[in-house]
Ligand SMILES: NC(=O)C1=CN([C@@H]2O[C@H](COP(=O)(O)OP(=O)(O)OC[C@H]3O[C@@H](n4cnc5c(N)ncnc54)[C@H](OP(=O)(O)O)[C@@H]3O)[C@@H](O)[C@H]2O)C=CC1
């Protein structure tokens with residue numbers, strides 16, 4: 701079984717670690733989690749993961765190195781781990797938004813195989829939408845990365861120039877849909893439900909909507925057409941939402957997130 705080092709074990713790094721173990725892709729003992737403040741990783745050590753604040757040592761023991769620090773923290777990490785990287789041994793996977801494979805190779809060496817990957821936090825429960833891209837990984841390594849992320853959700857291979865768009869739609873997208881669920885539950889409270897029951901109803905309704913599309917493989921509008929009875933209450937509510945910019949605000953938010961995702965990193969740090 702391959703050994704994995706997750707450099708920068710914060711929100712997404714830990715979600716990924718939990719998902720891979722839950723899916724039996726790797727045992728916890730074969731994953732080393734790093735961060736500077738180790739006290740936050742104590743529960744993970746108790747759960748069987750290796751933990752370390754020494755990125756170099758973690759890289760040396762690993763076959764797969766996953767970079768999961770913030771874009772503004774990356775340059776220091778790349779300078780630190782470069783001496784420990786062996787292009788013949790290591791496959792580098794970066795989940796960092798806005799950082800190209802080329803920028804990583806510029807620091808680690810042109811012969812290091814780098815795969816850029818964009819998961820979302822649903823990876824912790826095996827439900828991620830993960831986009832991957834690479835300009836130099838071998839077919840074997842790309843297949844291995846695809847297989848790894850398929851154990852924790854769906855995978856789409858994309859051109860690297862669409863990676864910031866994938867960030868907005870899929871990684872940030874989790875937050876957008878969660879906010880929509882919260883708004884729906886707040887509407888539910890206004891019309892008579894207690895907050896906990898309104899949230900439960902909104903969550904299951906959202907899950908049902910997503911599952912309808914996944915299972916029927918239909919377009920959202922065709923499912924909407926089945927709900928909107930003529931002169932009914934659904935179309936009245938839906939049109940009121942559209943008059944207030946429902947679709948437009950989602951589209952504008954996704955466009956702004958994609959723009960921002962492309963500007964999170966500078967080579968200068
Ligand atoms: N959150 C998400 O849903 C997603 C995030 N991403 C990308 O993943 C990356 C991480 O995001 P996120 O998890 O939200 O951020 P977090 O801030 O939660 O995680 C970053 C982690 O990196 C650690 N870190 C910082 N510097 C170092 C260092 N020198 N050595 C080792 N560890 C270090 C930090 O811990 P400490 O300060 O203790 O060192 C922290 O735990 C970002 O680039 C983001 O764009 C991609 C997809 C989804």
Ligand SMILES: O=C(O)[C@@H]1CCC=N1
Nearest residue numbers: 797867868871872964
């Ligand atoms: O908000 C962010 O910048 C990161 C990238 C995608 C999800 N979270």
